[in-house]
Amino acid sequence: MSAKKLVAAIAAVFVFSIPSLRAETVVDINGVGTAKFSVTINVSHPMFSQCLAKNLELSGLFKVGPNGSIRVHGAPGAIVAEGSGKPSISASPFTDDRSARMSARKLADAMVSSYSNGQQKGFALDKIIFLDTGKPVAKNSARPSELCVTYPDGFDIRKLTSDAKMTVYPRWMNQDEVTYISDRNGAPQVWQMNTMTGKRFMKWSFKGSPAGVAVSPDGTKFAAILSFQGNPELYILQGGNYIRLTNTPLASEGQPCWSPDGRKIAFVSDETRHPQIYVIDIATKQKRRLTSRGSQNTDPDWGKDGRITYITRRGGAYVAVMTPADGDKGARLVTDAANWEHPSWARDARHVVANRNGALFSIDTVEGGDQPRQIFHANGNWNSASWAK
Numbered sequence: 001m002s003a004k005k006l007v008a009a010i011a012a013v014f015v016f017s018i019p020s021l022r023a024e025t026v027v028d029i030n031g032v033g034t035a036k037f038s039v040t041i042n043v044s045h046p047m048f049s050q051c052l053a054k055n056l057e058l059s060g061l062f063k064v065g066p067n068g069s070i071r072v073h074g075a076p077g078a079i080v081a082e083g084s085g086k087p088s089i090s091a092s093p094f095t096d097d098r099s100a101r102m103s104a105r106k107l108a109d110a111m112v113s114s115y116s117n118g119q120q121k122g123f124a125l126d127k128i129i130f131l132d133t134g135k136p137v138a139k140n141s142a143r144p145s146e147l148c149v150t151y152p153d154g155f156d157i158r159k160l161t162s163d164a165k166m167t168v169y170p171r172w173m174n175q176d177e178v179t180y181i182s183d184r185n186g187a188p189q190v191w192q193m194n195t196m197t198g199k200r201f202m203k204w205s206f207k208g209s210p211a212g213v214a215v216s217p218d219g220t221k222f223a224a225i226l227s228f229q230g231n232p233e234l235y236i237l238q239g240g241n242y243i244r245l246t247n248t249p250l251a252s253e254g255q256p257c258w259s260p261d262g263r264k265i266a267f268v269s270d271e272t273r274h275p276q277i278y279v280i281d282i283a284t285k286q287k288r289r290l291t292s293r294g295s296q297n298t299d300p301d302w303g304k305d306g307r308i309t310y311i312t313r314r315g316g317a318y319v320a321v322m323t324p325a326d327g328d329k330g331a332r333l334v335t336d337a338a339n340w341e342h343p344s345w346a347r348d349a350r351h352v353v354a355n356r357n358g359a360l361f362s363i364d365t366v367e368g369g370d371q372p373r374q375i376f377h378a379n380g381n382w383n384s385a386s387w388a389k
Contacts, residue, residue, distance in 0.1 A: 057370075111123055276290075319333070
């Protein structure tokens with residue numbers, strides 16, 4: 001299959017992309033944020049200190065600086081965090097820069113749990129999968145996209161594929177394995193990869209083209225957008241069986257994600273000629289439209305606390321958060337207007353990762369929280385991030 005045909009075949013994934021937009025809606029994102037613990041880091045290993053500081057500040061709970069109420073001090077093998085009336089926490093030993101960063105991430109997650117009294121989960125060890133979208137290899141051809149992985153602090157970025165083929169829709173199955181769609185064999189197929197070992201295999205190959213796959217919370221089923229029976233529709237795959245959930249011959253479905261209890265799936269459909277987010281009950285196959293405000297609502301991701309983050313176009317493109325029961329009538333915009341795409345929840349149910357203008361950002365969804373932080377700075381076009389949960 002030519003690259004041009006591949007683009008058309010998986011258009012359900014990209015048809016909802018939002019071009020450069022002019023901001024018209026005013027959103028106050030300049031709040032000072034929630035109260036934070038002050039932390040002073042006095043550790044003799046520079047890499048450990050740098051990585052710890054970034055992960056603590058990414059959590060939104062801490063501010064690193066002098067004269068903090070919490071002190072992290074010591075040398076490798078004897079580093080301790082203590083203060084503010086909490087039990088001291090010891091860092092794991094390390095021997096080089098890489099293990100120092102892992103030790104710092106573990107300590108950051110332990111501090112988040114301790115100082116939030118267990119109310120917030122740390123995400124420093126939860127990897128982010130994303131795509132490096134390069135330049136077209138020939139005139140009028142599709143862009144090759146390579147799979148990459150990083151930690152939220154932006155250190156230890158690894159490139160997982162070098163296929164020079166188009167790759168789309170990477171999603172986590174668990175903390176180590178991902179699925180994605182690639183045409184490395186000449187036609188779009190669903191692949192599965194272990195990000196630790198690099199081992200991968202072709203999981204499914206369908207007549208027609210898959211255009212989005214997401215694993216259920218219990219890991220036993222997959223929601224998939226498939227066109228092997230004609231129009232792109234939403235299916236559930238389990239073992240060698242499939243169940244068709246939608247029947248919209250004049251529309252295209254895309255971007256499925258599961259509810260935390262595994263009973264519902266949110267997805268995007270353009271059956272009204274404008275992409276909007278719907279939710280369907282798996283048992284009854286009854287669907288309900290969740291969004292109506294704005295001209296486009298796309299890229300849903302369902303968090304563990306029951307809220308959905310998504311992209312909404314309301315004169316500009318925003319990252320928004322809503323509860324399914326209220327729909328977008330009660331949605332809150334958590335960024336200003338920009339070219340935002342593909343938000344994905346962290347497991348702390350507070351932060352999301354999303355891309356803007358070819359860069360990845362961590363976004364604090366707490367009202368008055370931190371402004372978006374760019375995860376790393378490097379030449380490239382980074383997009384379609386998914387945060388391991």
